């Protein structure tokens with residue numbers, strides 16, 4: 001009972017796939033092809049199929065996925081890209097690395113996702129694209145955002161680093177805009193045993209440019225001809241086989257996360273808090289289960305004292321980060337308030353009912369109202 005409730009637990013997931021990964025690594029050691037090759041191509045095919053796109057291009061991490069996508073779209077110096085300010089800083093960082101300027105946008109107070117209205121408020125004549133972040137594993141209202149972007153001549157890029165398997169009206173996160181960018185950082189819903197990422201798209205020309213740019217600008221089929229200035233951002237085979245093994249479990253793991261979130265929603269029906277809302281039309285995958293509380297830092301400390309680990313995503317909006325402040329143009333009050341209030345509760349596929357109950361009771365105790373009935 002006094003055991004800590006961890007924020008996440010990767011070990012239980014690793015245990016499920018350990019035999020498959022060991023066998024696949026043995027095959028790799030025999031084959032000796034560690035960059036590209038069969039294992040990478042196989043994962044790229046499976047990931048594209050899973051996402052409902054014609055192409056997936058494996059890259060080194062999620063930040064590169066975003067930067068390479070912008071480069072492949074021809075977005076660079078002189079251009080601006082709208083990004084939500086309440087995201088992991090990598091979303092904005094990728095824009096700067098591509099040579100463009102981030103334009104920070106506010107979000108819906110209910111879902112904390114971008115909306116067409118908050119995007120519109122950030123657009124200038126120099127804006128070329130918008131990166132929609134599907135925050136916490138939910139999605140933004142993609143129909144309305146894409147309609148607005150079409151009208152304004154903006155390309156929509158999806159940052160689906162937290163939304164592997166989430167759907168918007170039946171379509172997978174990442175498959176709706178021009179391209180969808182994924183991180184497979186170990187803690188993600190689909191996580192590697194190190195850094196890894198991918199871009200999915202159904203535009204064959206964009207896929208070709210991505211293949212070229214991720215590999216030093218090499219011309220297709222050539223070793224010594226470099227037709228562009230690219231990067232070294234290849235997915236390695238050692239990670240690809242881990243991702244293939246985990247992909248077979250992704251839907252089940254996402255369902256388990258949804259079940260934990262549903263238990264929280266049920267327990268909090270009459271207080272003391274609510275989960276941040278899903279956009280109607282989303283089937284979220286609860287990379288994070290986030291509530292909003294006053295005096296968040298104090299609540300977090302008291303939860304820790306009761307043995308419950310929590311997280312904060314994110315305590316400082318991007319436009320207030322020192323490295324990004326020069327791109328800040330105006331206050332973004334919804335995101336600024338959310339940064340002071342958001343608290344991420346433990347959620348992971350193998351989380352047991354007793355842990356869920358302990359989180360609910362600790363939160364109720366800390367916030368000073370009745371806890372859920374633990375029967």
Ligand SMILES: Cc1ncc(COP(=O)(O)O)c(C=O)c1O
Pocket residue numbers: 061062063064087088090091133159161162182183184185195196197
């Ligand atoms: C929303 C978002 N975008 C981008 C990234 C960057 O991914 P990576 O750490 O793989 O570069 C992350 C994850 O860390 C993320 O959560």
